[in-house]
Amino acid sequence: MKNANSSKQDGRTAAGIILKKSFLTQGLKTEKRETVDRRDAKLAMAHIYVAMTALLLGGLAGLVQVMVRSGQFQLPFGIGYYQVLTVHGILLGLILTTFFIFGFQISAVSRTAGTLSDKQRFWGWTGFSVMTAGTIMAAVMVLLNEASVLYTFYAPLMAHWIFYLGLAFVVVGSWIGAFAQIARYAQWKRENGKQPGPLLSFMVVVNNLMWVICSIGVAVAVLFQFLPWSLGLVERIDVLMSRTLFWYFGHPLVYFWLLPAYMVWYTIIPKIIGGKIFSDSLARLSFLLFLLFSIPVGFHHQLTEPGIDAFWKFLQVVLTFMVVIPSLMTAFAMFATFESVGRAKGATGLFSFFKKLPWDDVRFVVPFIGMVAFIPAGAGGIINASHQMNQVIHNTIWVTGHFHLTVATTVVLTFFGAMYWLIPHLTGRKLTPKLNRLGIIQGIVWTVGMSIMSGAMHIVGLMGAPRRSNFSTYGGSEQAAEWVPYQLAQAVGGTILFIGIVLIIYIFLQLAFFAPKGVQEYPVAEVSEGAQQTPMFLENWKMWITICVALILLAYTIPFIDMMQNGPPGSVGYKLW
């Protein structure tokens, strides 16, 4: 009660103060909506604090893993390798990503659709609290060594039921938070009648829709399979069904990480480099295509599994490859933006426009490295998803090398690059030239470390070295001996990466608590003048959701019925760690 009152009283928000200040200093008219309301900023920052804590602890686990895998180091105090790996996967794959994304998305909605209502903000905080409580429950179980099942928690390895309950909290909390963001967009639509909503908010809505639709899969698995089973209410679990539900969620999960990076590329980078959004409608269309083709594709993670007919695997492989189309659209939009900016600044040669880009601005350079990393990452992804080639790399450390390029470079570097304006904007501070320089150094450190680590993982993975594996000589196998130099290289690269993590944490603390007070712009680009009106069918949610569900039913119905009718009776639980 007291809280609600006081926040109402200082309804004269940071935005109001900024308005006056910029009016005085620059004599410019600043629209009120260009800043994130201070109360929304707090909610966004709460998410980002959790994300940064996860980054530091998860990064430490990563360092331990490369050390152990080099064969030169053993874990003290009876800590298990797989316990550490569970921490790494959960903190970085699930917690860092989800919390950072929600922090960013809340700020993006508040910035472009308008300040959240008190009720929306209340649900935002509720979602945050439920997710955080779930994280703590799961973390405690992992630390007690009751849940060394890795972040995929494949049955029939059975963790403590509190671990699964914690995961359920994280998912349900994320739904609450997602609905709060969607509600703000719906409010904008109500207030503004028949016109397309703000692009950045639209993208947030698409990402949240995808998230909710896909996480229903993992929620069903946790609530109806893992919880009753780990509580002892039922004896057996259907292993293949649980894995299928997991990967129904697991692939869109990676697009849930990637789309916020695309939001930054499409709507924010153009502003930073002094350009405009290339095409509003094509940006929306590409996001909708991601929504359609990210979900009915989970079998590409199960290509080598028994019990699923090869025809259905192939169908999902074809659907997987459809994301090539929006990816090509995104690449085109990026190049078009870069070129038109360069040309406007006087570049003439075929590629000389690249020279005109702001190579000294961390807000551009670091996400740009992320974009470049997506070229080899995407090529690797094509191999992974190919029906037959998958057998060469499945569950080898090639796969680990692959997603350290996609999520741990492309996505993470875009997030880091966004932090240089996002954090000071939310905390009422300013990015300094010194932090700008340090940020570029951080990006280079990450690039060097990752090239070494991920490169070594790719090569040795092709030689057959498995992922998710402690150091082993495999009984003196000659093949395993050939892997050791690459594992040493991974340790070198991983150590450099860890320095990158220490640097970014230092920069984050500076931006959040010590940088000089001031106003940092929250850059959002406008659509270029020549662009045409955005057609309204892009906002026909009923239609898009119907197509999305139809594709899911097409891809999954028959294999699912097959599993239910023909599958074995199920498995009892094992605790083998």
Add this chain to the structure above:
Amino acid sequence: MHIHKYEKWWLTFGITCLVVFLSIVGFSAFHAGAHPPSAQVYINQEHVDEIAPFDNPGVRKVEGEEWDYEVVVVAAAFMYTPNEFEVPLGSKVKFIATTKDVVHGFQIAGTNINMMLEPGYVSEFVTTVDKPGEFLILCNEYCGVGHTAMSAKLKVVDPDEKREQQ
């Protein structure tokens, strides 16, 4: 909706490549039969040792099949039975494996023989072994503390060379 001329070219080029690529993948899958291991054979994982062919794991020569040899393997935390086998170079081999407990992997390092073993299911893959040498078989799906202790050995021997040595 307006699409820039160059973007149309770019997308046409990209989608053409995609169609060609998927056709090749589809052709080799459905025409040449190069599917990933997708057997739909079921077994009671708690009685694997009593059910053929797993009651007698190992290598056996077969007649009247499309393949020459069958390699039958039982996986359990944290070992394979048997843990060493030998097949002649150039022969067509069917690998048949299953697990008695949790999910395990069955990967022959440096080859494309790679399949998941899941309780209640039999995994199968037929291939021609055309590289001589000693290969490491390992578990590539996390199965517990002993995960990396789980390995076996496949020897692919040239029948001619073997005769000479004897």
